[in-house]
Amino acid sequence: MARYPADHKPAVRRRLVETAGRRLKRDGIDGSGVAALVADAGLTNGAFYGHFASKDDLVAAVVADQVRAQAARVEAVPPGPASVEAFVDDYLAPSHRDDRAGGCPAAALLAEIGRSDLATRTAYTTGATALVDALAGLLDDGDSGDGGSARERAIGVLALLVGALQAARAVTDPVLSDAVLDAARRGALTLARPRTTPRVATHRESA
Template identity: 35%
Template sequence: MRYPAAETAARHERILQEASKLFRERGLNGVSVPEIMKAAQLTHGPFYNHFASKDALVAESIDHAMGAMLRDIVAIGESASARQQFLDGYLSREHRDNRDVGCVMAGLASEVVRTPPAKGAFTRHLKGILGALSSKFLSTGKGDTRAEAVRTVSMMVGAMILARAVDDPALSDEILDQARAGLL
């Protein structure tokens, strides 16, 4: 049975959204295709109508989630207050505690290393994010905005990874606070 193109596209989008959440929450290998399809309220059967493999889903899911992050950065204003708002949002307890809707870079970078099909989307969007940040609000007059963007993203993502990894809530908060202070 054929479905209208709009319905097929909506189902595809729903699969991507659910896969992206589950991958960020449980890791690329911590979730199965049937679990993703169930979360998308679909049966396992039509998965291969949308994706050639789980690796293809992983790559498209990363493309989807990082593309959304890039669009959010592009939509941010170009001011010191916009920079602070961006950093406050990223380096927040809410972001730390909600991995399923958090940053793909902080949630999955260590797994993308071992997933070659995902590297292209990850690389392309990281380059876009660095470009958007350097043109948006990273110019401090201290030199190369691209280098500043690389340092900023590295510190943000590293801080989020560490804040999520420790079992000491006070230390986790301190990591976020000190990273934010170092970037403002």
């Protein structure tokens, strides 16, 4: 019997996770059966169980991989307003709205993740935390002021982006869908900026 190279099993697992990521985001977790998931990767049902104990096991691995990769892309970007604007623009681009299978895992799967098992929700929590921290690194100006910490603003921006993309995908009116993206872009960029308030003079200074 021919022996596979040492990296064969990890490579097959990686292919399965990558192809399943696209299928799950396009068709949903409930709408993606094991047969379709393994067929996308060129495997058989029997081969699937050599890599994952169950569909839930695969879903948790896909969610972890997808959100980890998303956070890594943000971490690789230099901090500053230009990077923040580019991130928001890319996320709310019509091309992202129209590419569910290749887009953000949260926008495609969040409702189902919330009803999934503990392993999947834990995988998402770990990845989402890393993504929040990565975006906070782009927003951090070293002075939280009255605008809240960079991390707090990052949470708000991400929540707005994910919700807006879901809404833009849900409506059937293309004009309204584009308007949702445009309004969310303005809101996200406003939210990303720390608020500045005039310094109040002390009694001694105003005397």
